[in-house]
Amino acid sequence: MYDVAVLGGGLAGLTNAYLLAKVGYKVILFEKGNYPQHKVCGEYVSNEVLPFLKQNNLYPKNVRPSQINKFQLTTQTGKSVALTLDKGAFGISRFAFDDYLYQKCRDIGVVCLTKTKVHNCVFEDPHFNIFSSKGMYQAYYAVGSFGKKSNLDRVLNRHIKPEKSSYLGVKYHIKTDFSLNTVALHNFRGGYCGVNKIEGDLYNICYLTKGNNLKQSGSIKSMEMDVLFKNPYIKELFKSSDFIFNKPLIINNINFNKKQLIENYLITCGDTAGLITPLCGNGMAMAIHSGKLLAEIIIQNKARPDLRNEIQNIYSHEWNRLFSNRLKWGRKLHPLFGNYALSNAALALAKFFPDLAKKLISKTHGKSFI
Numbered sequence: 001m002y003d004v005a006v007l008g009g010g011l012a013g014l015t016n017a018y019l020l021a022k023v024g025y026k027v028i029l030f031e032k033g034n035y036p037q038h039k040v041c042g043e044y045v046s047n048e049v050l051p052f053l054k055q056n057n058l059y060p061k062n063v064r065p066s067q068i069n070k071f072q073l074t075t076q077t078g079k080s081v082a083l084t085l086d087k088g089a090f091g092i093s094r095f096a097f098d099d100y101l102y103q104k105c106r107d108i109g110v111v112c113l114t115k116t117k118v119h120n121c122v123f124e125d126p127h128f129n130i131f132s133s134k135g136m137y138q139a140y141y142a143v144g145s146f147g148k149k150s151n152l153d154r155v156l157n158r159h160i161k162p163e164k165s166s167y168l169g170v171k172y173h174i175k176t177d178f179s180l181n182t183v184a185l186h187n188f189r190g191g192y193c194g195v196n197k198i199e200g201d202l203y204n205i206c207y208l209t210k211g212n213n214l215k216q217s218g219s220i221k222s223m224e225m226d227v228l229f230k231n232p233y234i235k236e237l238f239k240s241s242d243f244i245f246n247k248p249l250i251i252n253n254i255n256f257n258k259k260q261l262i263e264n265y266l267i268t269c270g271d272t273a274g275l276i277t278p279l280c281g282n283g284m285a286m287a288i289h290s291g292k293l294l295a296e297i298i299i300q301n302k303a304r305p306d307l308r309n310e311i312q313n314i315y316s317h318e319w320n321r322l323f324s325n326r327l328k329w330g331r332k333l334h335p336l337f338g339n340y341a342l343s344n345a346a347l348a349l350a351k352f353f354p355d356l357a358k359k360l361i362s363k364t365h366g367k368s369f370i
Contacts, residue, residue, distance in 0.1 A: 001026075001127065001138045001139065001140070002026045002027060002028045002111070002137065002138065002139040002140075003020070003025040003026045003027065003139065003140055003141065003303050004016075004017075004020050004025055004026075004027045004028075004139055004140070004141045004142070004143060004298065004303065005027075005028050005029075005030070005121075005128060005130050005137060005139035005141070005142045005143070006027060006028070006029040006030070006143045006145060007030050007118050007121060007130070007142060007143065007144050007145060007146050007152065007266075008030070008031065008032075008144065008145035008146035008147055008150075008270075008272065009029050009030070009031030009033075009035075009098070009102065009112065009114070009145075010039070010094075010098065010145060010147055010270055010271070010287065011094075011097070011098065011101065011270060011284055011287040011288050011291065012145040012269040012270025012271070012272070012287040012288065012290055012291035013029060013031075013143065013145030013146075013269075013270065013291065014029070014098065014101035014102060014104075014105055014291070015058070015101065015287075015288050015291030015292055015295070016143055016145065016269060016291035016292070016294055016295045017029045017105050017110045018056075018058070018101065018104055018105050018108060018110065019056070019291075019292060019295035019296070019299070020295050020298065020299065020303075021105065021108045021109050021110045022056075022108055023299055025298075025299075025303060026111075027109075027110045027111065028110070028111040028112075028113065028137060028139065029105065029110050029111065029112045029113065030113050030116050030117075030118050030130070030132055031112065031113065031114045031115075031116065032115070032116065032117045032118070033114065033115070034114045034115055035098060035099045035102040035103075035114060036095045036096065036098065036099035037094075037095065037098070037099075038093070038094060038095050038171070038173075038245075038249055039094040039095075039098070039171075039249070040169045040170070040171045040206065040249050040250065040251040041094045041171065041204075041206065041283070041284065042194050042196075042204070042206045042278050042283065042284070043091055043092060043093050043094060043196070043198050043204040043206070043284070044068065044089050044090075044091055044183055044194070044196050044204075044284065045065075045089055045090050045091070045092065045097075045284045045285055045288075046087060046088075046089050046282050046284075046285040046365050046366075047087050047088045047089055047090065047368070048087060048285055048289075048365060048366050048367060048368045048369065049284075049285045049288050049289065049368075049369070050090075050368070051368050051369065051370045052288070052289075052292060052369055052370050053288070055370055057104075058100075058101065058104060060092065060096065060097060060100040063092060063096045063097075063100065063199045064199055064200070065090040065091055065092040065198070065199055066090060066091035066092075066180060066181070066196065066197035066198060066199065067088065067090055067181060068085065068088060068089040068090060068091055068181055068182065068183050068196055068197070069084060069085050069088045069089075069181050070082060070083070070084055070085060070179070070181055070182040070183070071083045071084075071085050071182070071183055071184075071185070071361070072179075072182050072183070072184040072185070073184075073185050073187075073346070073347055073350055074184065074185070074186045074187060074231060074233045074347075075187050075231070075340075075343050075344050075347050076187050076188055076189060076230055076231050076340055076343065077231075077344070078231060078232040078233060079344065079347055080233070080347075081347050081350045081351045082182075083350060083354055083357060083358060083361075085183075085361075086358065086362075087365060087368075089183065091183070091196045091197050091198040091199070091204065092198050092199055093173070093198045093199060093202065093204065096198075096199055097284075113132070113134055116132050116133055116134045117132060117133045117151075118130060118131070118132045118133075118146070118152060119131045119132060119133070119155070120152075120155050120156075121142050121144075121152070121156070121266055123142075123264050123265045123266070125305075126140060126305040126306075127139060127140050127305070128140070128141070128142040128265070128266070130142065140303065140305045141267070141298060141303060141305075141308075142265070142266045142267070143266075143267055143268070143269060143294060144263070144266045144267065144268035144269070144272045144273075145268070145269050145270045145272055145287075145291065146272055147270070147271050147272060148251065148254055148255075148271045148275055149251070149253060149254070149255065150272075156263050156264070156266065158259065158260060158263055159260060160255055160257060160259050160260075161257040161258070162255070162257075163253075163254075163255050163256065163257060165210050165211065165212070166210070166211035166252065166253050166254075167191075167208055167209065167210060167211065167252075167253075167254040167256075168208070168209050168210075168211050168213075168214055168250065168251070168252045168254070169206065169207070169208050169250065169251045169252075169254055169278070170206070170207050170209070170220060170248045170249070170250050171204065171205065171206040171207075171248060171249040171250075172204075172205040172206075172243055172244070172245055172248050172249075173198075173202050173203070173204060173205075173243075173244040173245055174202070174203050174204075174205055174241040174242060174243050174244060175201055175202065175203070175241065175242040175244065176203050176237065176240060176241035176242070177240065178195060178197070178203055178237065179197075180197050181197075182196065183195070183196040184196070184233070185337070186231050186233045186234045186237075187231060187337055187338060187343040188207075188209075188227055188228045188230060188231045188234060188338065189213070189227055189230065189338065189340065190209055190210035190212065190213045190227065190338045191207055191208050191209030191210060191213065191227075191228075191337075191338045192207065192208060192278075192337045192338055192343075193205065193206070193207035193228060193231075193234055194206050194207065194278065195237060202244065203241075205237070205241075206278070207228065208254070208278050208338075209223070209227070209228075209338075210338070211252065211253075213227050220248060220250070224238065254275070255275065256275050256276075256277055256330070256331060256334065258274065258327070259272070259273060259274055259275075261273050261274075261315070261316055261319060262312050262315075262316065265308060265312070267294060267311075267312060267315060269287070269290040269291050269293070269294050269319075270286075270287035270290055270291060271283065271287060273290060273319065273323075274323060274324075274327050275327075276326060276327055276330040276364065277330040277331065277333070277334040282326070282364055282365055282366075285365075285366070286323060286326070286366075289322065289323075289366065289369060290319065290322075290323065292369075293315070293318055293319065293322065294315055297311055297314050297315050297318070298311060301314075322366065323366075325363070326363065326364050326365070326366065329360075329363040329364050330364050333360065333363075333364070
């Protein structure tokens with residue numbers, strides 16, 4: 001019997017597990033993959049998380065993440081504008097960051113079951129039964145941090161409204177001559193492509209596209225040539241870079257619609273609770289913050305099963321206070337990108353009213369926290 005079972009070992013789950021184990025709770029974490037591993041992600045982290053990470057010795061300074069303080073926006077036709085990022089950010093691969101947090105969890109006593117798929121999670125008061133590929137485990141609390149999409153969404157019968165248009169995420173690591181301190185967002189028809197430096201001499205390219213682009217082109221490579229390369233910045237980036245992966249990492253059927261925060265006493269955090277649109281570049285920071293928020297509420301209530309409803313109510317209130325408006329703004333800003341007319345209008349706004357553009361960016365970012 002464990003105090004808490006964490007289903008999923010991404011940023012939210014690892015942060016949550018670490019903080020709980022740090023104060024003495026018996027925690028088990030399930031991860032279907034292994035560490036280190038690559039994930040489709042923008043690999044850009046807002047500096048709002050820095051005070052928390054540094055205070056808890058969770059900032060991977062030895063990896064030497066990149067430091068980002070500029071933002072470039074381009075349109076399909078090659079128009080460009082640059083802005084400063086007041087708060088700034090750092091770039092780091094999920095390959096390095098997740099592995100760093102995983103090692104921290106192991107060092108502090110979290111039982112980490114890697115290469116372990118969770119088939120179901122059933123609440124039988126006062127505990128959960130977690131059925132996995134390595135057997136059945138029990139815990140008084142269960143935390144859902146299984147990412148953007150998972151078979152568990154279907155098993156748990158989560159009511160997630162389908163997207164009007166299916167989206168596809170594609171990621172590469174490259175070596176290139178791009179700016180060291182800039183995150184760029186390049187528009188193309190039906191999507192947008194982000195690029196920024198991560199650790200070492202590597203850069204991350206991650207783009208989101210409507211599924212119709214791939215359907216019409218027939219392959220990733222053809223789609224990039226037919227659609228993405230219409231933006232000269234993307235074409236030059238791809239043509240002048242050395243690609244590290246043999247093939248791209250891909251995730252499909254990405255959903256940005258609102259999700260239920262709690263499913264039959266399973267409390268969710270990170271992308272499982274709500275996915276911010278990638279153009280906002282803040283999903284990693286939100287995942288860390290939500291994992292920390294949930295851990296602190298469980299700790300404050302001493303993880304008592306008889307306070308389960310109270311813990312859920314407090315978490316729901318605080319999660320909505322911190323994140324619901326950011327997710328709403330992400331969904332509002334999302335249509336501006338990948339659309340020829342609207343992306344040009346967004347660039348004109350940023351060029352002639354930079355303070356207003358910065359204010360819109362701030363709507364998807366939070367305050368620094370400890």
